Every structure is written in C-alpha cells, then in structure tokens.
Amino acid sequence: MIAAIGNNYQMIEEDLIRIYPRLFHMAEDGAFASIQARGLLSTSALLDVYGITGNSRIAIEDRRRPEKVTIRRQGLPEVVIRDNKPMSDEQLAKCLQDGLSPADWYRMLNRNTFFWLHRKRLWGLLRAKAYRSSPHTILTIDTASLVAAHRDRIRLSPINSGSTIMSAQPRGNDTFLPILDYPYDERRKTRPVERALVELVVEYHVPDIMSHLIAAHRFSNGELVEILRRQGSTPEDGPQEV
Numbered sequence: 001m002i003a004a005i006g007n008n009y010q011m012i013e014e015d016l017i018r019i020y021p022r023l024f025h026m027a028e029d030g031a032f033a034s035i036q037a038r039g040l041l042s043t044s045a046l047l048d049v050y051g052i053t054g055n056s057r058i059a060i061e062d063r064r065r066p067e068k069v070t071i072r073r074q075g076l077p078e079v080v081i082r083d084n085k086p087m088s089d090e091q092l093a094k095c096l097q098d099g100l101s102p103a104d105w106y107r108m109l110n111r112n113t114f115f116w117l118h119r120k121r122l123w124g125l126l127r128a129k130a131y132r133s134s135p136h137t138i139l140t141i142d143t144a145s146l147v148a149a150h151r152d153r154i155r156l157s158p159i160n161s162g163s164t165i166m167s168a169q170p171r172g173n174d175t176f177l178p179i180l181d182y183p184y185d186e187r188r189k190t191r192p193v194e195r196a197l198v199e200l201v202v203e204y205h206v207p208d209i210m211s212h213l214i215a216a217h218r219f220s221n222g223e224l225v226e227i228l229r230r231q232g233s234t235p236e237d238g239p240q241e242v
Helices: 013-019 032-038 043-049 054-061 089-095 102-110 119-126 143-153 184-188
Strands: 003-005 008-010 022-028 069-071 079-081 112-116 136-142 154-157 199-203 213-220 223-229
Touching: 013 143, 022 119, 022 143, 032 136, 043 054, 043 079, 043 102, 054 102, 089 102, 102 112, 112 119, 136 143, 143 154, 143 199
Parallel strands: none
Antiparallel strands: 003 008, 022 112, 022 136, 069 079, 112 199, 136 213, 154 199, 213 223
16 A cells, blocks of 8 residues: 555555566666676676776766767676667756756766666667667566665656656656655556656666566567576566567
8 A cells, every 4th residue: 555644645665566566677688698697787887897987987977878888898798888869968957956967967877777667668668769670688577576685775766767858857866766755646646657657776786686587588670589587487477568
C-alpha cells in the first residue's frame, strides 16, 4: 500500500517491487563479458578503473558525447562508453534548476547506473532513430533482489534524465529521490504506469549485478537473441516488446 505522509502519497519498497517487478538495462553490444567480470559500472566508475584523468576525462564526464567513446588501459579490454545523443546543451541549460550547469548535470548522470522500469520505455529507446540500426545488450533484472542489496544507493526519477528531445522537462537536485520520498501516487493519478516512474538508478556501480540478473539478450535487426537466463526463469520473463 502506498504510504500517506502529510498530504502526499509516497512510494514504499513493496509497491515498487509489485508494480515494477523487473528492471531493464541497455548496454553496448559486446559488453556482457565485461559486465560479468566487473559488474555494472557507471561512466565515472569506468573512468576510475581505466585511470582516465585530466582533459580526456572532462571531455567524457562533463560534456555531451555526440558519439561513442572507446577507452583503453594496458591489461584491460577495450570498453565503449555510450553516447548521449538525446541531449542538447542549449535545451538542457533552459530546463536546469537549482543553479546547475550542463556540466553539473552530465557529471550527475555519469555517476549513476540506469534502469528502465517498464518495457515500453526500453523499446522506445531501442526503436529510436539514433539506436535502432545498432545492436545492443539488454539485461533483465530482478527488482526485489536489487532493492534488497542496494536500497541505500537507489534513487528514482520521474523523467528520462538523459534526454532533452521533444519537451525538455525541468530537472535539478531533486530529480533523483530515495524510494520513500518518491511521490508515486500523486503522479499516477494523471499518468500511465510507464510515465508515473521512469528511471531507477544505483549510484556509481552495481558490482554484484549478476546476482540480480534474470536474463541477458542481444538485440539486433529488430530481434532478441538470448545470451543467458537464470535457472528456473521462463522465456517470457525478459524484455519482450509489449
């Protein structure tokens, strides 16, 4: 049951798990081996692991990335950091609040690992013009398991925080809220379930992501090909389009 606090109705863990039992993460094609070995790392965590500093780091972490960026370090495999094409510095500057600059926002985004809470959101990105012709790795995650392990570092967002396409929604220091502070019931009154809550993030990294994995798929040419599945789960438990 949604908890009433004052005049607002806040979300509790049980509701989050019941309403959104699966989370979906979209990664670069070929990234699954690295994810298995090191967990799911944010951009900032990857830059730390690969020792990227100075201007090279600023260009990746503080600015819009119009294209993918490959980073390297001796003894480690090459890693591709995804672009953030859906962002516009001009539109971002207009919708930022709390005195934040675009660089502040990019740093905030890059310190998080991101999950969609609904298949419609995942498929909206997979079908987007900038991404539909490229292959991707899709992870399906058990919400209950992830929340139990990382609740203190989980935040919820009401918007697609990495996009300013179409209507650039306001965003600031309060965009990412702890589960208990998120006004789910109020938003659900006027929005479908896929828009009442849009993103779940875990700060910095999820080193034990494989403990929460239901399935991994490769998406290419409009088709999903299964890479791995948790024993006991069913083929329908995954990112299939709805």
